[in-house]
Amino acid sequence: MEHKxxxxxxxxxxxxxxxxxxxxxPSKLPPKELLRQELGLPEVSEGELVRYFTSLSKFNYGVDTxxxxxxxxxxxxxxxxxxxxxxxxxxxxxxPYQPIDSVQGALRLMSELQELLTEITGMAxxxxxxxxxxxxxxxxxxxxxxxxxxxxxxxxxxxxxxDSAHGTNPATSAMCGFKAVTIPSNDKGxxxxxxxxxxxxxxxxxxxxTIPTTLALFDPQIAEISQLVHERGGLLFxxxxxxxxxxxRVKFGDLGFDCVQLNLHKTFSTPHGGGGPGSGPVCVKPILxxxxxxxxxxxxxxxxxxxxxxxxxxxxxxAYGNFGVMIKAYAxxxxxxxxxxxxxxxxxxxxxxxLKEKLKAYYYLPxxxxxxxxxxxxxxxxxxxxxxxxxxxxxxxxxxxxxxxxYFPLVVEEAIMIEPTETESKETLDAFIDAMKKIAKExxxxxxxxxxxxxxxxxRRLDEATAARKLDLRW
Ligand SMILES: *Cc1c(COP(=O)(O)O)cnc(C)c1O
Numbered sequence: 001m002e003h004k005x006x007x008x009x010x011x012x013x014x015x016x017x018x019x020x021x022x023x024x025x026p027s028k029l030p031p032k033e034l035l036r037q038e039l040g041l042p043e044v045s046e047g048e049l050v051r052y053f054t055s056l057s058k059f060n061y062g063v064d065t066x067x068x069x070x071x072x073x074x075x076x077x078x079x080x081x082x083x084x085x086x087x088x089x090x091x092x093x094x095x096p097y098q099p100i101d102s103v104q105g106a107l108r109l110m111s112e113l114q115e116l117l118t119e120i121t122g123m124a125x126x127x128x129x130x131x132x133x134x135x136x137x138x139x140x141x142x143x144x145x146x147x148x149x150x151x152x153x154x155x156x157x158x159x160x161x162x163d164s165a166h167g168t169n170p171a172t173s174a175m176c177g178f179k180a181v182t183i184p185s186n187d188k189g190x191x192x193x194x195x196x197x198x199x200x201x202x203x204x205x206x207x208x209x210t211i212p213t214t215l216a217l218f219d220p221q222i223a224e225i226s227q228l229v230h231e232r233g234g235l236l237f238x239x240x241x242x243x244x245x246x247x248x249r250v251k252f253g254d255l256g257f258d259c260v261q262l263n264l265h266k267t268f269s270t271p272h273g274g275g276g277p278g279s280g281p282v283c284v285k286p287i288l289x290x291x292x293x294x295x296x297x298x299x300x301x302x303x304x305x306x307x308x309x310x311x312x313x314x315x316x317x318x319a320y321g322n323f324g325v326m327i328k329a330y331a332x333x334x335x336x337x338x339x340x341x342x343x344x345x346x347x348x349x350x351x352x353x354x355l356k357e358k359l360k361a362y363y364y365l366p367x368x369x370x371x372x373x374x375x376x377x378x379x380x381x382x383x384x385x386x387x388x389x390x391x392x393x394x395x396x397x398x399x400x401x402x403x404x405x406x407y408f409p410l411v412v413e414e415a416i417m418i419e420p421t422e423t424e425s426k427e428t429l430d431a432f433i434d435a436m437k438k439i440a441k442e443x444x445x446x447x448x449x450x451x452x453x454x455x456x457x458x459x460r461r462l463d464e465a466t467a468a469r470k471l472d473l474r475w
Contacts, residue, residue: 003055003458010042016049059458061402063271067428071374071405071417072166072214074242074266078328079335082269086327096319100305106323107304111297113330114281120333120341121240121260122251123283129293129321133241136261136280137172137208142313143259143284143291144206144235145176150291150311153233156205160234162191164214164409169239178205185411189215189367191225200232210239211246211255212372214409216352216417218250226256235259235288241280243267244422245349245372248342252283259284269332270325279325295320347422348373351429355420358433362440366412373421379414382443387450389414392439394461395453399435 029035044052062068068075086092094103114126130136141159148156158181159173170180183199186192191209200207207229212218219225229236238252238260244267246252252260264279266272284292294308294315306320336344349372356365356375363377379389393403393416405417420429442449454460 003059004052006042006044006052007040009044009048009052012043014043014045014048016044016046066400066402067420067424067432068402069404069418069420069432070402071216071376071419072242072408073272073405074244074263074373074419074421075272075402076244076421077423078269078271079332082328082331085331086324091323091327101303104304107297107306109330110320110323110326111299111304113326113333114297116330116333117262117281117283120243120247120251121262121283122253123257123260124253124286125289125292125296126281126283127292127294127296128279128281128326129295129316130261130280130282131317131322132278133239133261133263133266133280134168134172135316136263136282137168137237137239138175139280139282139293139313139316140237140259140261140284141172141176141178141206141208142293143282143288144237145178146291146311146313147235147288148205156203156234158204159237160196160199160204160207162209162213164189164411165208165210166214166239166241169208169210173208183207185213185215188369189213189217190219190221193221193224193228196225196228200228200234202232204229204232204234206235206237206258208237208239209257210241211250211252211257212242215367215376215412216245216371216374216419217367217369218372222255230256240283241266242373245345245352247345248338249345253285257285259288264325264329268329270328277322277325279322279329281321344422345373348420351420351422351424352418354426354429355418355433359436362437363416374417374419376409376412377416377418378412379416382440383414385443385447387443387447389416390464391450391453392416392443395439395442395450396435397454398456399438401432401435 063075063077090105094106110128114128117126118124130139157179159178160181160183161169163182163184173180181199183195184192207225226236235258236256238257240252240260241263243262259282261280261282264270264281265276270277282293290309290311291313292309294312295306296309297304298307333341352371352373352375356371359377360368363379364381366376366378379387379392382392389406393406396403407415408417409415439450452461
């Protein structure tokens with residue numbers, strides 16, 4: 001059905017609500033010069049208004065309406081009952097500064113979540129204070145800095161990062177006063193060890209590494225990398241934003257990492273995106289526990305209390321982090337248990353590899369090896385025929401799918417980064433594979449249909465440049 005804009009259904013003197021006569025004297029209007037003459041408010045009836053907003057709401061696409069394979073963002077189904085749990089009055093009606101004796105349950109949840117995340121990552125201690133993945137990175141790099149300074153080591157000015165790193169990694173390093181230095185990846189998508197050997201010296205504070213890499217690969221050289229970094233006094237910083245391929249199987253601590261941040265709003269049952277609340281706990285080895293952001297929750301003579309590490313980098317926000325997100329993460333971990341978490345990683349990896357195998361005859365696969373929770377293709381085969389990856393993404397909308405992440409990671413030309421997640425069924429994956437195959441065929445036989453896609457959506461192809469520069473979010 002065609003969606004009509006509000007101005008087009010507006011008619012003078014139509015009324016959407018009626019107010020009772022005033023029972024109090026009307027208050028004075030502001031001075032005339034502050035009043036606008038023409039507000040141009042639409043005039044519609046109540047029923048029309050309800051229909052207008054209801055039809056708008058149906059254009060919204062999310063994981064609850066369909067497949068949403070946005071790589072690097074983990075748009076997975078998160079159990080609805082975790083939202084219910086987070087809404088329990090005992091959780092929503094507590095105040096951050098009410099007497100500690102009256103919020104022992106909330107503190108216990110935080111304390112147990114700290115322990116669970118410490119165990120999951122194989123570290124020594126966890127702070128739940130950071131409120132985003134990037135803030136967790138900030139906390140980690142500040143701890144790295146504080147650690148070196150506390151040892152009187154002041155010449156370490158650099159953070160090394162692979163070229164596939166998430167943009168927040170170099171940004172965080174720079175914010176903390178470090179120079180971000182890029183290490184190239186090799187043709188297998190792993191860190192180039194030769195380059196690391198030549199670049200790792202006493203000026204390097206830490207190597208920041210994402211596991212799985214942003215190409216969704218496991219770097220099998222990790223033990224050697226860890227040794228090379230530690231031999232020269234550096235620390236190994238892990239970006240663990242996307243943990244759903246490792247849960248219950250691989251621990252950052254065992255791989256040699258000194259600190260890692262997690263994204264509870266990607267892996268642990270809080271939807272990611274749209275600027276909603278996040279939580280980016282940091283988990284550290286014993287050498288960094290003194291520097292943890294404050295507060296932490298500890299148990300002292302049977303009572304939970306907030307404490308601060310001796311050389312803490314300080315607090316990261318007004319109170320204790322995003323408590324609502326912590327509740328959902330706790331519910332997720334406790335309801336799945338160790339075996340359930342293992343199943344998560346198993347299914348995440350199997351689903352991504354299933355897509356990889358089924359689609360690699362149709363789209364160029366730059367790194368043809370087992371991937372982890374997502375798979376990165378390149379649209380370069382189609383590009384040779386004048387089709388951009390953007391065209392493929394737009395055409396997917398016509399087939400009823402949210403497009404995958406495109407043009408990221410930057411190291412892959414015309415990248416198409418697909419994350420199926422652990423929660424999708426084989427039927428859904430097959431339907432997506434089917435659509436991708438049809439698009440590959442259309443690219444050969446009818447490229448025009450791709451250039452002009454989408455055809456079935458309420459809004460057709462946007463002018464990307466204008467949309468980015470003159471953002472207009474109103475209908
Ligand atoms: C999402 C993500 C981040 C940043 O997390 P935010 O919560 O958006 O700040 C950092 N690193 C990687 C690898 C990510 O995928």
